[in-house]
Amino acid sequence: MSKRPTPKATLSTRIADQLRAQIVSGTLTPGSKINLDHLRSQIGVSISPLREAVARLVAEGLVEFEDQRGYAVSPHSLADLDEITNLRVLLETEALHAAITHGDLDWESKVMGSIHRLERTPRAGAVDWEAAHSAFHMALISGCGRPKLLEFCTLLRRQHDRYRHIRMNAELRAAQADRVDTEHRAIAEAAVAREAEHATALLRAHIEATATTLRAQLRT
Incomplete structure (x- = not known):
């Protein structure tokens, strides 16, 4: 029997799903910054699952990361x-x-x-x-x-x-x-x-x- 997902994994997945929906729908516009500290306070979660969620969206091409600038919704072109x-x-x-x-x-x-x-x-x-x-x-x-x-x-x-x-x-x-x-x-x-x-x-x-x-x- 497979193991049940840990609460941490479940939380990061849920956060990723929410952010993905906002990005795909355009609620989070192309090029807009994703402030992890602001999101952490808004959602009420620790930084670890939030980082995991955003990293997943980077892998999906919906978010970009730049040194010194942080995370942002991928632009349109x-x-x-x-x-x-x-x-x-x-x-x-x-x-x-x-x-x-x-x-x-x-x-x-x-x-x-x-x-x-x-x-x-x-x-x-x-x-x-x-x-x-x-x-x-x-x-x-x-x-x-x-x-x-x-x-x-x-x-x-x-x-x-x-x-x-x-x-x-x-x-x-x-x-x-x-x-x-x-x-x-x-x-x-x-x-x-x-x-x-x-x-x-x-x-x-x-x-x-x-x-x-x-x-x-x-x-x-």
């Missing part, structure tokens, strides 16, 4: 967005291809269940929709059988989502909702039909279409 997009296309399409090749009936059920939930979740409930959206993209690649690849895909999608949350306002998201919904359904159906080349091409176009919109917003 066109070059960074392009790198994230290119890597996401490369790795996520590879994971989807592997999932289509190796995924079983449970994987198919997970994909169709996730697209059903996504389509039935109102966009007005942004938090719920975002959770369903993330679950859909993870379901697509969950059958690849490559845990490390899934981990990298998750990190890249979070970084991409951060750009989307910060650079796309509600009006812009609403204008693109029909396109996004159509693309999600097409990817899911091609995936469970085992049309690997078609499904990966659709996923690539889906990721790049969002990136094109984000690039335009970054230039304004």
